[in-house]
Amino acid sequence: MNKLAVNGGTPVFGGKKMMDLIPPWPPRYPETAERLLEVYNSGKWSGCSVYEQKLMTEFAEFQDAKYSVWMANGTVTLECALLALGVGPGDEVIVPGVSWLATAQAPDYVGATPVIVDIDPDTLCIDPARIEEAITPRTKAIIPVHIFSAVADMDRIMAIAKKHNLYVIEDCAHAHGAKQHGKGVGSIGDVGSFSFQLSKIMTAGEGGCCTVNDIDVCDRIFRASHIGNSRIKPENELPATLSCHQYRFTEFQAAVIYDQLHHEAELRAKRISGMKLLNGLLRDTPGIYQQTSSCEDDLRAYYFPTFLLKPNCLKEGITRADVYKALSAEGVLFHEGWGAPLYDFPSWNVPKDKFVKHETPVCADVMYNRVVITHNAVLLMDDKNISRVAEALDKVMRAYTA
Numbered sequence: 001m002n003k004l005a006v007n008g009g010t011p012v013f014g015g016k017k018m019m020d021l022i023p024p025w026p027p028r029y030p031e032t033a034e035r036l037l038e039v040y041n042s043g044k045w046s047g048c049s050v051y052e053q054k055l056m057t058e059f060a061e062f063q064d065a066k067y068s069v070w071m072a073n074g075t076v077t078l079e080c081a082l083l084a085l086g087v088g089p090g091d092e093v094i095v096p097g098v099s100w101l102a103t104a105q106a107p108d109y110v111g112a113t114p115v116i117v118d119i120d121p122d123t124l125c126i127d128p129a130r131i132e133e134a135i136t137p138r139t140k141a142i143i144p145v146h147i148f149s150a151v152a153d154m155d156r157i158m159a160i161a162k163k164h165n166l167y168v169i170e171d172c173a174h175a176h177g178a179k180q181h182g183k184g185v186g187s188i189g190d191v192g193s194f195s196f197q198l199s200k201i202m203t204a205g206e207g208g209c210c211t212v213n214d215i216d217v218c219d220r221i222f223r224a225s226h227i228g229n230s231r232i233k234p235e236n237e238l239p240a241t242l243s244c245h246q247y248r249f250t251e252f253q254a255a256v257i258y259d260q261l262h263h264e265a266e267l268r269a270k271r272i273s274g275m276k277l278l279n280g281l282l283r284d285t286p287g288i289y290q291q292t293s294s295c296e297d298d299l300r301a302y303y304f305p306t307f308l309l310k311p312n313c314l315k316e317g318i319t320r321a322d323v324y325k326a327l328s329a330e331g332v333l334f335h336e337g338w339g340a341p342l343y344d345f346p347s348w349n350v351p352k353d354k355f356v357k358h359e360t361p362v363c364a365d366v367m368y369n370r371v372v373i374t375h376n377a378v379l380l381m382d383d384k385n386i387s388r389v390a391e392a393l394d395k396v397m398r399a400y401t402a
């Protein structure tokens with residue numbers, strides 16, 4: 001009965017595939033279709049119209065921040081946050097080696113030097129001890145990432161930032177709705193940066209926003225992304241050195257996100273109960289454990305449910321690729337995420353003399369050998385199918401661990 005499907009046994013999902021059983025992604029709501037028509041007929045397709053203005057207030061509140069500024073994606077949000085904080089040529093920005101390219105490219109876009117450091121082996125977020133070691137007189141900011149389904153250790157990061165007088169920009173691209181000690185991510189550091197790209201927990205296909213508490217920083221972020229114009233503090237002079245871009249958001253995107261914000265609580269409850277079920281069922285499964293978060297009271301967004309293979313747990317001759325293959329034969333999709341630390345991505349194009357990379361053994365080990373990730377909507381399946389995912393993982397790990 002427990003013969004692996006890859007060896008001719010019966011697949012856990014029968015003839016079906018997990019990917020055919022997850023609810024449609026992204027979620028579609030009838031009220032959004034009506035709202036999009038309303039926006040279309042209004043002709044107010046851009047320029048901080050009704051829904052963008054609502055989001056500026058409501059999304060900020062949702063993340064416990066005072067303000068939010070909306071733009072084209074979650075890359076230019078990082079860039080504009082750096083510009084607004086005055087980070088530029090000659091400055092260094094400390095970033096983790098495991099993230100999407102944008103986290104490390106944004107400092108380069110503003111002429112600063114990305115300084116790549118190692119991650120914590122269990123949370124997969126930037127390791128605060130490695131931040132301290134990388135600080136130099138040129139260091140101006142840190143960009144922690146709340147990655148996959150964890151929240152970075154903001155207590156330690158903020159203490160380091162305070163001690164060394166550094167800015168903190170939280171990359172919250174994976175963490176809509178996440179909190180640490182009851183405080184929304186993106187409201188803890190100086191600026192939060194969110195992405196609304198197609199795979200994200202909330203999505204308009206593309207989109208991004210910065211959350212911020214300081215009105216003057218907010219004004220500069222707005223100007224940096226809206227060719228110098230301001231809706232925040234128009235009475236302020238445009239800072240002469242602020243580089244300003246056209247990175248505006250559209251009202252169609254705002255209408256889509258608006259409804260997702262109002263459905264967030266129900267989807268989050270489902271994700272949390274799905275993860276609890278999965279973890280409970282995997283309690284005795286050998287060789288694998290869930291990515292942890294930094295603090296016990298973290299409210300996790302569970303963007304990508306992420307697991308780690310225990311070091312050296314696989315039988316001789318078995319690799320992580322064999323685990324994926326066996327899971328796929330059972331009908332379950334797990335994958336290696338981006339497959340590499342960001343500095344090894346083929347599209348990492350920052351010239352060698354324009355970035356600093358510290359030793360990153362954990363980034364390499366995690367990304368090349370140990371991380372096991374699944375689709376962001378898996379936890380939205382019904383309990384029966386989530387249980388089958390656990391059954392498949394358990395079956396494969398029992399067969400492949402030493």
Ligand SMILES: Cc1ncc(COP(=O)(O)O)c(C=O)c1O
Nearest residue numbers: 073074075100102173195196197
């Ligand atoms: C951690 C992280 N930061 C930033 C981004 C950039 O977001 P966008 O694709 O909206 O530019 C992404 C996108 O996947 C991401 O995963």
